Amino acid sequence: MRSSGFEAPRNMAKPQKEQRPEAQLPKGFRDIEAGEIRAMADMLARIREVYEIYGFEPLETPAIEYTDALGKFLPDQDRPNEGVFSFQDEDERWLSLRYDLTAPLARYVAANFDRLPKPFRRYAVGPVWRNEKPGPGRFRQFMQFDADTVGTDNVAADAEICMLAADTLEALGFQHGDYVVKVNSRKVLDGVLEAIGLGGEEHAVRRLTVLRAVDKLDRLGIEGVQLLLGAGRKDESGDFTKGAELAEEQIGVVLQYLTAEGKDGAEKLARVGEIVGKSEAGAAGVEDLTRLLELCAAAGYPQDRIRFDPSVVRGLEYYTGPVFEAELTFEVRNEEGQVVRFGSVGGGGRYDDLVARFTGQRVPATGFSIGVSRLQAAIAARGQSRPQEGRGPVVVLVMDRSELPRYQGFVKQLRAAKIPAEMYLGTAGMKAQMKYADRRGSPCVVIQGSDERVRGEVQIKDLIEGSRLSAEISDSKEWREARPAQFSVPEAELVSAVKSVLARHGRG
């Protein structure tokens, strides 16, 4: 509720001409209006239902955490807010806005470890903040929807996360063939790197360059990756990206890995097993993924839904085992009108060291995060959103201001019947009131002037039908005579008459 103390907020000064603030948002932030909020709420409810059916429980952590608990060290002096929004508390300790939902989960588990069921399975949905350069479709506040299983290294937990991702997309209306959950393992990637002699701390930077190249397979194709593994690659704009400068033989191994063939995941993984050779990590990764795919296949998720993909890397350093990427594979037109695949709408993986940051005790964990805004964009692109027309409230017009209590009474009857309704609360005339109802997306308005009042009647004007007819009837005389989509009923029939209009348009 608004503060009833007298101390805050202060400085809420009367308007002063000299120093009026601008009514604008900082770059990278945006307002979300009714249509999008409703579509989003529909979507979140469907995701939530799947997560609950899977046995995940909700958890909410606050927006603000200690910076060091989130795993960022103190911002350096040159760039005080790099990547995250940070500020000092009164005791000078650094606070940050969360940049994802995983770091707060690790802090929560570490703080409450003893009393939690193990494994601990939670979902979370909410905004996160990134202090990064905003761009088209790239905001500094956006929403994530995560599910994680913490406290087990059982690969069945990873398999289940993949099934969850697939089932979530189906619950949102995407069909087999519209999407795929791609799976890989950091251990497999480590195995390949070891196999080409890039194990060990001294090769850390070079390993990253190789992984970056592998990650680009989707966008650049095998030739592009080959260039990035070697000397480097010039893109269409002429920009040159320096490569990993691997030897021919090393490049050959990586390409063999990326193009491993087989009739199914198991066969491909067997081939990858040969490539990683004696690498212990590599062999463990291959075994994990083989079991993961077995579990998925047995549960009815064949490889058109959940599939091994050697090019999946996932950028975050903290992944330690299987990594997942949920991709929409159908085609849409991008902003330039080109036909492209929609691409990634979520991802995740196994991270076994995040809780240990706090406690020193290893707590294995695996999870998945949906990019809610991208998923919503995909749903909109597929035309799967609910139409918004006529979803506004019924508006009772004010024809005579001395009759407000009477109009308010009509509104009350409609509301009691669970029909969204309101009396026009402005002070303008009939024409502005009709325009208001149009803007609100009202299905109909209720009108009672003095003539109708004397007769104990109300007029109902169907705005959806009216707008359809007005597009059809061009003659304005004919229009006025027909008075289309407008009819009178006794006051006592107000609610049933409005219901009949709503029913006509598939509402109520």
Added chain:
Amino acid sequence: MRSSGFEAPRNMAKPQKEQRPEAQLPKGFRDIEAGEIRAMADMLARIREVYEIYGFEPLETPAIEYTDALGKFLPDQDRPNEGVFSFQDEDERWLSLRYDLTAPLARYVAANFDRLPKPFRRYAVGPVWRNEKPGPGRFRQFMQFDADTVGTDNVAADAEICMLAADTLEALGFQHGDYVVKVNSRKVLDGVLEAIGLGGEEHAVRRLTVLRAVDKLDRLGIEGVQLLLGAGRKDESGDFTKGAELAEEQIGVVLQYLTAEGKDGAEKLARVGEIVGKSEAGAAGVEDLTRLLELCAAAGYPQDRIRFDPSVVRGLEYYTGPVFEAELTFEVRNEEGQVVRFGSVGGGGRYDDLVARFTGQRVPATGFSIGVSRLQAAIAARGQSRPQEGRGPVVVLVMDRSELPRYQGFVKQLRAAKIPAEMYLGTAGMKAQMKYADRRGSPCVVIQGSDERVRGEVQIKDLIEGSRLSAEISDSKEWREARPAQFSVPEAELVSAVKSVLARHGRG
């Protein structure tokens, strides 16, 4: 989704013994767990339904705004974050986390004025942040649920806000007599202050002291207020609060105002009209409130639901007309075990100058804000929350790790029937698995060892019934022989057997 770029978040270092962060939240922040989240979601859905029925549309604004747009000036150097959490953007402009939902609404309306329907009616729900000293039940992040009508000075809009508050409380299960919406007007208070010669800028500080005293009528009674209007008051702990030092005659007028008698609001207001005398603001305030109460009474909200109360002040400086306070009047025990009235769960009022801060153009507005956490505490105190027992997932135990695909198949059948279910994903034995199911609040577990598997059966163990029986049966031999609440069914009957257990406990 989690970032797939390689740049953020960095510094997610491997655990280092020397500098482990503590797993703790900053003071004044808290985690919210499943039971509370579910109760909260129930409550928010009911509030949302009432607001939608009233014709309010949802709007979401971001957490971060320009500090000056929120109406706070730059933080001074001594206390950089007073009242709000603030930090500088890369271009050095100050940003703040919103401290309420009203200031962002004013910014939104100013920025989008031309294209909005007028009046503009929106609701908003979300967290707000206050950089204040936390205390018991007082957090630095909490949730508000607001409804506002912007762009009309029609007192019918204020009346409707009061009805909305009353209907919201009823939708949450509070009955006539459990609550009251108290109404006053800043103009009436201004009139009283003018009547005792405290009009004009030169008396601004003194006026505030008088209003503070009036605001305390509920807590201190009329004698306490009398002292605070005079020399001052010493409380039980011996602390002295300096008073407004009004003359006897002035005090008499204020007390007359606070104790105005009458059979209903109209009569009381007529009496107040005499007290404010020639004050133009006072007369206008009395007229507003008279019409407001007329509208409420005509719509079926008599004074046991919406009532004039001369002691309602509301702390915020920006109110310009009617002010509202929703109070729960039933008694509960406080932390010290004393019986007290629950008190305020929301408030609001008319604020006609907030949009003009940006545009210079007056845009009258009125609104109401619910303190979601306090309201939830009230619902819990009344025992109106849904019980949580047995609301967890059905757990399929893992008796034989080579049979994971089979257990996963059971889970899949249950989920397909919309029954929350999971396979135990940890790696511990039977006893720990049963403990896990207990902790998760599972209604039952599904067990299949090798014996049952050979027979093509599963065992269902009803944990709710089991825990009831185990409290009744004290003899452990008798217990083992009875194997209460546990039965076998053929695999094909798994889903229907689980459904029968759920039905037994009122679920599904």
